[in-house]
Amino acid sequence: NAGVMQNPRHLVRRRGQEARLRCSPMKGHSHVYWYRQLPEEGLKFMVYLQKENIIDESGMPKERFSAEFPKEGPSILRIQQVVRGDSAAYFCASSPGVAGNTIYFGEGSWLTVV
Amino acid sequence: AQSVTQLGSHVSVSEGALVLLRCNYSSSVPPYLFWYVQYPNQGLQLLLKYTTGATLVKGINGFEAEFKKSETSFHLTKPSAHMSDAAEYFCAVSDDDDMRFGAGTRLTVKP
Numbered sequence: 001n002a003g004v005m006q007n008p009r010h011l012v013r014r015r016g017q018e019a020r021l022r023c024s025p026m027k028g029h030s031h032v033y034w035y036r037q038l039p040e041e042g043l044k045f046m047v048y049l050q051k052e053n054i055i056d057e058s059g060m061p062k063e064r065f066s067a068e069f070p071k072e073g074p075s076i077l078r079i080q081q082v083v084r085g086d087s088a089a090y091f092c093a094s095s096p097g098v099a100g101n102t103i104y105f106g107e108g109s110w111l112t113v114v
Numbered sequence: 115a116q117s118v119t120q121l122g123s124h125v126s127v128s129e130g131a132l133v134l135l136r137c138n139y140s141s142s143v144p145p146y147l148f149w150y151v152q153y154p155n156q157g158l159q160l161l162l163k164y165t166t167g168a169t170l171v172k173g174i175n176g177f178e179a180e181f182k183k184s185e186t187s188f189h190l191t192k193p194s195a196h197m198s199d200a201a202e203y204f205c206a207v208s209d210d211d212d213m214r215f216g217a218g219t220r221l222t223v224k225p
Binding site for chain 1: 165213216
């Protein structure tokens with residue numbers, strides 16, 4: 001039973017390029033969360049999605065960031081026109097969606113903007 | 115909305131000493147509480163969680179945490195630290211199916 005799968009694990013982008021991070025939730029999980037972890041900082045909530053719906057995007061920067069979780073396929077976190085400050089580890093997690101259920105994390109995607 | 119405060123971004127203990135990592139939460143409804151551990155360059159792994167029932171929760175690797183409603187706390191403890199416990203620890207609260215994390219506490223274990 002595969003866990004939460006994220007790819008790529010490491011991504012290097014030049015300033016101004018686009019970064020796309022993918023997350024496949026665990027089998028049977030319909031809820032996906034994205035978190036960002038900056039160096040020496042904690043885990044910051046970005047967005048919470050169910051299939052085809054954004055439930056809570058209160059942690060998403062207002063510009064350049066977007067997320068989707070289509071009916072088919074992985075969840076995508078998209079960062080347009082990346083800047084150096086976007087360099088971070090981006091973690092995806094999934095859960096079945098029942099209150100109190102554990103959420104399971106992927107191994108993370110490390111974005112470096114040069 | 116729920117939130118979590120972890121007191122102390124860095125905690126250092128000697129091998130064999132007591133580990134105490136502090137977590138306080140705020141929630142408008144009875145919360146679900148979690149502790150996760152993160153080793154370098156890895157994702158987070160669940161240590162333990164409180165949903166209902168017994169307020170003292172035992173987790174993996176000898177860790178346990180006690181839910182104290184009157185203090186809105188969920189501190190993580192381990193009687194005797196091991197070198198392999200060195201990691202980052204995150205407390206989290208969920209009052210529905212959303213989950214929010216504290217800023218994390220980095221535990222260092224000295225030989």
